[in-house]
Structure formats: C-alpha cells, structure tokens
Amino acid sequence: MCRIPGTLMPFLYPCLEASYLPLRRSRKSFSAIRKNAGFQSTVAISHDRTATEPPPSISSHLDPPPEDYARTVFADKCTVTLHAGSGGHGCISFLREKYIAAGPANGGDGGSGGNVYIQAVRGETSLHKLARRGILKAGRGKNGQGKSQGGQRGDDVLVQVPIGTVVREVLRHDPVAEEEERLRLERGKVQATEGETRGQFRRDKWMLYPSTLPSEYANAEFPPLPKPRKSNLALSQPAAPIFLDLSKPMDRPILLAAGAVGGLGNPHFVTRDLARPKFATKGEIGMTLTLDLELKLLADVAFVGLPNAGKSTLLRALSRSRARVGSWAFTTLQPNIGTVVLDDSHGRPKMQSTDANGEPRTQISIADIPGLIQDAHLDRGLGLGFLRHIERARVLAFVVDLSAGDPVEALKTLWHELGEFENLKGRELNEQTEHAVGLVHWTALGGSVWSAAAQEGAVSSGDERIIINPSGPPALPALEMPPPSTKPWFVVATKADVADTQERFRNLHAYLDVLSKGLTPHPSGRRHCWKGRLCAIPVSAIKGEGVDRISEWTVGLFDERS
Numbered sequence: 001m002c003r004i005p006g007t008l009m010p011f012l013y014p015c016l017e018a019s020y021l022p023l024r025r026s027r028k029s030f031s032a033i034r035k036n037a038g039f040q041s042t043v044a045i046s047h048d049r050t051a052t053e054p055p056p057s058i059s060s061h062l063d064p065p066p067e068d069y070a071r072t073v074f075a076d077k078c079t080v081t082l083h084a085g086s087g088g089h090g091c092i093s094f095l096r097e098k099y100i101a102a103g104p105a106n107g108g109d110g111g112s113g114g115n116v117y118i119q120a121v122r123g124e125t126s127l128h129k130l131a132r133r134g135i136l137k138a139g140r141g142k143n144g145q146g147k148s149q150g151g152q153r154g155d156d157v158l159v160q161v162p163i164g165t166v167v168r169e170v171l172r173h174d175p176v177a178e179e180e181e182r183l184r185l186e187r188g189k190v191q192a193t194e195g196e197t198r199g200q201f202r203r204d205k206w207m208l209y210p211s212t213l214p215s216e217y218a219n220a221e222f223p224p225l226p227k228p229r230k231s232n233l234a235l236s237q238p239a240a241p242i243f244l245d246l247s248k249p250m251d252r253p254i255l256l257a258a259g260a261v262g263g264l265g266n267p268h269f270v271t272r273d274l275a276r277p278k279f280a281t282k283g284e285i286g287m288t289l290t291l292d293l294e295l296k297l298l299a300d301v302a303f304v305g306l307p308n309a310g311k312s313t314l315l316r317a318l319s320r321s322r323a324r325v326g327s328w329a330f331t332t333l334q335p336n337i338g339t340v341v342l343d344d345s346h347g348r349p350k351m352q353s354t355d356a357n358g359e360p361r362t363q364i365s366i367a368d369i370p371g372l373i374q375d376a377h378l379d380r381g382l383g384l385g386f387l388r389h390i391e392r393a394r395v396l397a398f399v400v401d402l403s404a405g406d407p408v409e410a411l412k413t414l415w416h417e418l419g420e421f422e423n424l425k426g427r428e429l430n431e432q433t434e435h436a437v438g439l440v441h442w443t444a445l446g447g448s449v450w451s452a453a454a455q456e457g458a459v460s461s462g463d464e465r466i467i468i469n470p471s472g473p474p475a476l477p478a479l480e481m482p483p484p485s486t487k488p489w490f491v492v493a494t495k496a497d498v499a500d501t502q503e504r505f506r507n508l509h510a511y512l513d514v515l516s517k518g519l520t521p522h523p524s525g526r527r528h529c530w531k532g533r534l535c536a537i538p539v540s541a542i543k544g545e546g547v548d549r550i551s552e553w554t555v556g557l558f559d560e561r562s
C-alpha cells in the first residue's frame with residue numbers, strides 16, 4: 001500500500017485537483033497536504049513566464065545546454081559468446097634429488113578452467129556493454145607443476161545483466177559432450193574400445209616429455225585414453241538448451257558453463273611395467289555457448305508520446321538523466337532509462353510501498369521512448385523498432401503536449417498505433433504457427449544440443465550419420481510479451497505552464513472519465529483492455545512542477561496490482 005508522508009509540490013490546476021488524488025489516499029491525509037501546501041491560495045504555475053523571465057535555477061538541468069547531454073547508449077538485445085576456461089595440461093616430471101638421479105614420476109595435474117556465471121542485478125538498465133564486448137572468455141587453468149603441484153584454477157567470468165533479461169541458447173559447442181557422444185556411438189560397433197585406443201598417439205590429447213624424440217613415441221605404447229571428464233560443478237549447469245527468465249534480482253549468480261577439467265599428470269600412468277611414463281594428458285577444452293540476451297522488462301514505466309511532446313524533459317525532471325532535449329522532432333533516437341529514487345534525500349522513504357517480492361520499493365525506472373508518429377506500425381518514422389520497447393514496460397504513461405492542439409486527439413493517435421501494432425503481432429504469430437505446422441523438424445545429432453560439428457557442415461564419423469549443412473543456427477522465436485492494451489496506463493499532460501491550456505486539460509479529463517466508465521470504445525480498438533481508474537496528471541516538466549505525482553501514481557498502480 002502506498003502512503004505519502006510530507007507535502008506534495010504546489011499543484012497546477014487547483015480546480016481539478018480533487019479528482020486526481022493518488023489511488024487509495026485517505027481524505028484526512030489529503031486535507032493535511034492541502035493545508036501544508038497552502039493549497040487554496042497558491043497556483044503553482046504562472047502561465048506566461050516562459051518567454052520573458054529568465055528560467056529558474058532548476059532549469060539548468062531541465063532546459064540544458066548541449067554540453068549537458070549524455071550520449072545514449074542502449075541495447076535491449078544482444079548475442080554473446082561465452083567461453084568457459086579450458087583445463088591446464090598435466091605435468092610430466094620426475095623426482096630428482098641428491099643421490100636420486102631418476103626418481104619416480106611427480107607431475108601435478110592441470111588446473112580447471114574458469115567458470116562462467118550470470119547474475120541479474122539492480123542498477124543495470126541496458127545490455128549495451130555486453131553487446132559491445134560480444135565475446136567473454138573465462139581464464140584457462142594453469143598447467144601442473146613438478147613436485148606434484150596442481151595447476152591454478154582459471155579466473156571466472158561473471159556476466160551481470162539487468163533484471164528482466166531473458167537468456168536463450170543459440171549455439172553450443174561442448175567438446176567433452178561431443179567426445180562422449182562419439183564414444184557412445186562407437187561403443188556399439190567396437191566393444192573393445194580400450195584395445196583400439198591402446199598404442200595410439202593423439203596429438204590433441206597427450207603431452208610428451210620435452211626431450212622425447214619423434215622416433216620414441218612413434219613406437220611407444222600409450223595406455224587407453226582416460227574417459228572425457230567433467231567437473232562436478234557441471235552438474236549444476238542449467239539443462240540444454242538454456243532458457244532463463246531473470247525477472248528478479250539475484251543474491252547469488254547462476255552457473256552457465258563450468259570450466260573444463262585439467263589434464264592428468266604423469267603419476268596417473270605409472271604401471272608395473274612402466275615406472276617412468278614420459279607422457280601426461282592435456283586439459284579438456286572449455287565449452288562455448290552463444291546466448292541470445294533480450295530485455296523483457298525495460299523499465300517500470302514507459303513514456304509514450306508524439307515527437308516533441310516533452311518526454312525527455314520530463315525524464316530529466318524526474319531523475320538525474322541527461323537525455324538530449326530539443327524543440328524538434330526525433331531528438332531522442334534511443335530509449336533513455338532514468339531511475340527515480342523514492343526517498344527524501346535523507347535516506348528515508350517518501351512512500352511506504354513494497355514490491356511483488358515483499359521488499360521495500362526504493363526506486364522506479366522510467367524509459368523515455370522515441371516519439372511515435374501516425375502509421376508507426378507500418379514502420380514509418382523510427383518504425384516498429386521502438387514500438388517493441390513499449391511492450392517491455394509494466395505501466396504506460398502517455399505524454400501529451402497541452403500546447404500542441406487537442407490532447408485527446410494525440411492520445412487517440414497514440415493508442416491507435418499501439419492497437420494496430422498489437423493486431424500486426426497477432427497476425428505474425430498466426431502466420432508463424434501455420435508455417436511451423438507445415439515443417440518437419442529434424443535434429444542432426446539426435447539431441448536438443450545444437451553442436452558446432454553440425455554447423456561446420458557434412459561432418460560424419462560413421463556412414464549412417466548424415467548431417468545437413470545448415471546455413472546457421474536456428475532463429476529463435478520472438479519472446480511473448482503482454483500486449484500494451486492490457487497494461488495499466490495513465491496520461492501525463494505536459495507543458496501546463498503554457499497559457500490557456502486549462503480548457504484542453506478539462507477536455508482530456510472529461511474524455512478519460514467517459515472512457516473509464518466504458519461509455520466510449522477504447523481508442524486502441526482492442527477488446528480485453530486494462531480496466532482501471534484513469535487519470536491525467538498536469539505537469540510542467542521544464543519547471544519541474546507537478547512531476548512527483550507521476551511516481552506517486554505509478555507506485556499506487558503497482559500496489560493495486562500486487
């Protein structure tokens with residue numbers, strides 16, 4: 001439940017105020033707020049101040065010079081390749097001391113490779129850092145040393161992603177699993193694998209004593225190769241193909257790929273006949289995973305509006321964002337994410353509210369989405385790309401400009417685009433399903449694991465295995481998102497400081513009233529839309545007035561749903 005201690009900012013339109021109380025606020029607390037704010041006597045915004053008076057001191061952030069813009073770097077999707085560390089090689093060494101010229105074998109085992117972990121953390125809002133890096137490699141285990149010293153473990157890699165990231169596997173190359181698969185297939189044909197491997201030298205598996213002559217190992221007899229080994233940690237890896245929906249902050253990371261185990265030192269190969277083996281095994285090769293990361297939840301609130309409506313200025317007013325603003329359309333080309341901290345700058349929460357996990361809500365994230373224009377669903381303007389972002393917010397805040405024509409028309413245009421986008425997605429989904437019904441799925445290596453061997457082409461160790469040369473990994477289906485019309489929403493009527501905008505605001509308010517009573521069809525044209533209390537919040541973003549109501553209302557909506 002949301003409770004708002006302290007005073008509200010002096011409000012914009014006193015005559016309309018009574019009907020915009022945040023959800024579930026008691027009458028008593030409201031009258032206290034009115035009293036504190038000097039409500040009856042103060043009208044917060046002087047309407048024709050913008051042109052003549054110098055902007056207030058706050059405007060340095062809200063009406064910023066170009067040097068105050070931060071370059072927006074944002075990615076809501078990326079593909080990364082993760083390499084678990086390979087194991088270090090086993091060591092070939094012999095004890096050598098005073099009076100012991102040729103002691104027993106004492107080579108240490110190789111160290112294990114580093115593991116790859118993933119963790120969803122608060123504070124991360126975009127996948128651009130991962131998108132830029134593309135490839136992350138865990139450290140290789142160090143080789144074993146003499147005097148039976150094992151090699152050091154390789155360094156782990158921790159991939160930190162924003163909360164709401166969906167991780168899907170695109171490609172997997174696990175040399176150990178592939179070797180096991182190869183042996184399993186061969187076991188049917190040749191019973192005595194041991195006998196077959198004895199006497200063979202495999203350059204990729206064996207380490208040889210440095211001073212060994214080629215002629216020596218050409219005739220040397222090698223023991224059977226040890227079975228492909230995996231570290232115990234591999235048991236806690238998620239099952240293939242990986243699908244993780246990281247919708248909550250994680251205290252501990254999840255293991256994605258365990259590092260490969262190190263090779264065996266030469267003491268492992270001591271036998272009665274061979275006291276001083278001059279060979280050890282190489283470390284296993286670490287697995288490679290190609291993952292598709294996609295943000296399912298971009299932010300708690302998304303600002304949806306026509307170009308130049310004042311969305312970026314509003315984000316600057318609410319948070320410390322340094323989004324670019326300008327009096328022309330399409331100033332914003334990438335979503336900007338801002339964080340609103342719900343405390344009074346002294347560490348005390350402004351509102352008592354808890355999230356779905358029962359934890360106190362300390363902040364909300366807001367996404368400023370690039371402007372939407374008519375026919376955006378037909379890929380006009382910045383196209384479908386950013387309509388996609390709108391699906392990824394929990395609450396939609398429609399930002400309408402009170403100074404630019406009828407706000408009701410603007411709201412209808414925005415909803416029409418979202419409705420058409422939903423229709424388009426529905427049609428696409430139907431087509432995909434029809435297409436999928438007509439397809440025959442065939443997996444090359446008989447498992448859900450898409451192996452690199454299959455990707456390389458017509459590789460086959462046996463005659464009966466036919467591998468089709470595919471052009472690449474299978475495309476992942478689009479993530480399922482809740483349609484925008486089912487999300488809670490409200491309207492932010494901005495630029496309320498501009499003169500003669502009250503009438504437009506009253507019209508907007510009246511329209512929302514009629515809409516919430518169900519007396520007029522939903523502007524998206526969709527059925528099963530969200531049915532809740534609709535509200536329009538008048539603000540002046542450029543003066544930072546009335547903007548606190550946005551976070552209060554949002555928190556009220558979250559509390560209602562939880």
Ligand SMILES: Nc1nc2c(ncn2[C@@H]2O[C@H](COP(=O)(O)OP(=O)(O)OP(=O)(O)O)[C@@H](O)[C@H]2O)c(=O)[nH]1
Nearest residue numbers: 308309310311312313325326330331332371541542
């Ligand atoms: N008078 C007044 N002007 C505002 C207000 N908010 C924004 N503006 C001005 O409106 C213009 C557009 O603001 P932006 O924040 O860049 O608008 P936007 O919606 O982000 O625009 P796009 O990124 O192009 O979609 C700027 O010149 C702002 O100074 C406001 O509350 N009052």
Ligand SMILES: [Mg+2]
Nearest residue numbers: 311312331332
């Ligand atoms: Mg903008």
